[in-house]
Amino acid sequence: MPFLALPFPTIDPVLIEFGPIAIRWYALAYIAGIFIGWAYMRLLVRREALWNGLARPSLDHVDDFIFWATLGVILGGRIGFVLFYNLDFYLSEPAEIVKVWNGGMSFHGGFAGVAVAAVLYARGKGFSTWSLFDLVAAVAPIGLFFGRLANFINQELWGRVTDVPWAVIFPNAGAEPRHPSQLYEAGLEGLLLFAVVVVLVHLRKRLATPGFLAGTFVAGYGLARFFVEFFREPDAQVGYLAGGFTMGQLLSTPMILGGLAIVLFATRRARRAAPVT
Numbered sequence: 001m002p003f004l005a006l007p008f009p010t011i012d013p014v015l016i017e018f019g020p021i022a023i024r025w026y027a028l029a030y031i032a033g034i035f036i037g038w039a040y041m042r043l044l045v046r047r048e049a050l051w052n053g054l055a056r057p058s059l060d061h062v063d064d065f066i067f068w069a070t071l072g073v074i075l076g077g078r079i080g081f082v083l084f085y086n087l088d089f090y091l092s093e094p095a096e097i098v099k100v101w102n103g104g105m106s107f108h109g110g111f112a113g114v115a116v117a118a119v120l121y122a123r124g125k126g127f128s129t130w131s132l133f134d135l136v137a138a139v140a141p142i143g144l145f146f147g148r149l150a151n152f153i154n155q156e157l158w159g160r161v162t163d164v165p166w167a168v169i170f171p172n173a174g175a176e177p178r179h180p181s182q183l184y185e186a187g188l189e190g191l192l193l194f195a196v197v198v199v200l201v202h203l204r205k206r207l208a209t210p211g212f213l214a215g216t217f218v219a220g221y222g223l224a225r226f227f228v229e230f231f232r233e234p235d236a237q238v239g240y241l242a243g244g245f246t247m248g249q250l251l252s253t254p255m256i257l258g259g260l261a262i263v264l265f266a267t268r269r270a271r272r273a274a275p276v277t
Contacts, residue, residue, distance in 0.1 A: 005167045005168070005169055005177035006166065006167065006168045006169070006177075007168075007169050008155065008168055008169055008170050008171055011025075011153045013025055013026065013153055013154050013155075015028065025150050025153045025154070026150040026151075026153070026154055028150075029143075029146040029147050029149060029150035030073075030143070030146075030147070032146045033142055033143025033144075033145075033146045033147060034066065034069075034070055034143065036139075036142050037139030037140070037142045037143055038062065038063075038066045038139075040138065040139050040142065041062050041066075041135050041138065041139050042059055042062050042063075044135060044138060044201065044207065045057055045058065045059060045061075045062055045135070046059070049205075050201060050202070050205055050207045050208070051207055051208055052205065052208035053208075054128075054131065054207070054208050054210070055126060055127045055128065055131070056127055056131050056207075057122075057125070057127050057131065057132055057135065061121075061125060061127075062135070064121070065117075065118070065121050065132070068117040068118075068120070068121050069114050069117055069118070069136065071113070071117065072110070072113035072114040072115075072116060072117035072118075073110040073113060073114055073143075074100065074110075074113075075113050076106075076109045076110045076111070076112050076113015076114065076116070077105035077106050077107070077109045077110035077113065078097070078100055078104065078105060078106075078109070079109050079113070080105075080106030080107075080108050080109010080110065080112065080113075081104045081105055081106040081109060082097055082104075083109070084106055084108065084109065084247060084251065085104070085106060085235050085237065085238055085247065086104065086235075086237050086238075088237075089237065107144075107221075107225075108251040108252075108255075111221075111255075114136060115133070118132045118133055118136060128210045130210035130211040130214060130266070131207070131210050133211065133213075133214035134206075134207055134210065134211065134212070134213040134214050135207075136214070137197065137213045137214045137216070137217035137218070138197050138201055138207075138213060138217075140193075140217060140221075141189065141190050141191075141193040141194035141197060141217070142190070142194060144185070144186075144189040144190045144193070144221075145186050145189070145190025145191060145194070146190075148182045148183070148185040148186035148189065148190060149182070149183075149186050151182040151185075152180065152182035152183055152186070155170045155171065155172040155173070156172075156182075157181065157182055157232065157233075158170045158172075158173050158178050158179075158180070158181060158182070158232075158233055159178045159179025159180060159181030159182075159184075159231045159232050159233060160178060160179055160181075160231055160232065160233050161176045161177065161178055162177060162178060162179050162231075163177065164179065166180065167179065167180075168180045173233075178233070179231040179232070181228055181231045181232040181233075184228045184231060184232075185224070185225070185228050185232075188224035188227070188228060189221055189224045189225065189228075192220075192224070193217065193220050193221065193224065196216065196220060197213065197216075197217065200212070200213055200216060201213065209266050209267070209270045210266060210269075211262050211263075211265060211266035211269075212262075212263055212266040212267065212270075214259075214262060215258075215259045215260065215261070215262030215263035215264075215265075215266060216259065216263055217259070218255050218256075218258060218259030218262065219255065219256050219258075219259025219260050219262075219263065220259070221252075221255060221259075222252040222253070222254075222255030222256035222259060223252075223256055225248055225249075225252045225255075226248075226249050226252045226253070226256065229245075229246045229248045229249045229252070232246070232248070234246045234247065234248075235247065
């Protein structure tokens with residue numbers, strides 16, 4: 001054990017139990033992300049100055065969409081985990097697919113689920129699908145921050161073995177010190193991306209450029225996740241892919257490219273729409 005390795009803090013994944021009912025930090029992280037994100041989304045649609053006259057979702061639309069987004073996160077996250085990370089197991093044990101309480105959610109699957117929900121909901125509502133994507137991008141880092149903290153509490157998705165002074169010994173991962181990669185992700189995917197969102201929304205008024213914020217979030221998350229994967233232990237059932245890359249990096253690469261393409265598309269469209277003086 002390195003001299004400066006940190007023991008894992010004693011945090012019970014279960015906050016409180018009532019007989020057979022257990023309230024877990026992981027569930028609370030989802031709830032906190034959804035409700036704080038909902039409140040921030042309502043704040044954004046109320047501020048007309050941020051939109052420069054652009055048609056946008058109403059408060060009622062935001063309230064309704066939260067239900068759709070929650071379904072997209074849960075269904076997409078679970079389906080993505082089944083398909084990308086443990087398909088052989090679930091093909092042999094299909095009853096396990098619905099047991100989400102046993103863990104197993106994929107961000108990339110949840111991202112796809114919310115994207116589908118946004119397209120279906122925005123259709124026929126009188127506002128741009130890109131504007132709804134932008135609102136989702138504005139609040140997504142909040143959920144990511146709480147979710148990664150919950151991963152740390154659950155002692156899951158830990159990092160690779162290391163000798164850095166801030167290495168943590170996770171009891172569930174053996175006696176070797178590891179990168180607290182969950183906290184790296186909380187910082188990059190959560191705090192840093194949210195800071196970028198705040199600057200783009202409130203200082204740069206980018207909600208008035210449909211798609212710009214969404215593309216920035218997609219590319220930013222892809223870059224952050226690709227980077228952290230160098231410190232995160234790959235899922236045991238998947239391991240390393242060709243070239244030493246991971247499944248997380250494979251799934252993040254099209255997000256980086258796609259996000260940059262969306263930003264470029266949104267910028268060019270805004271320039272074409274700008275009045276000639």
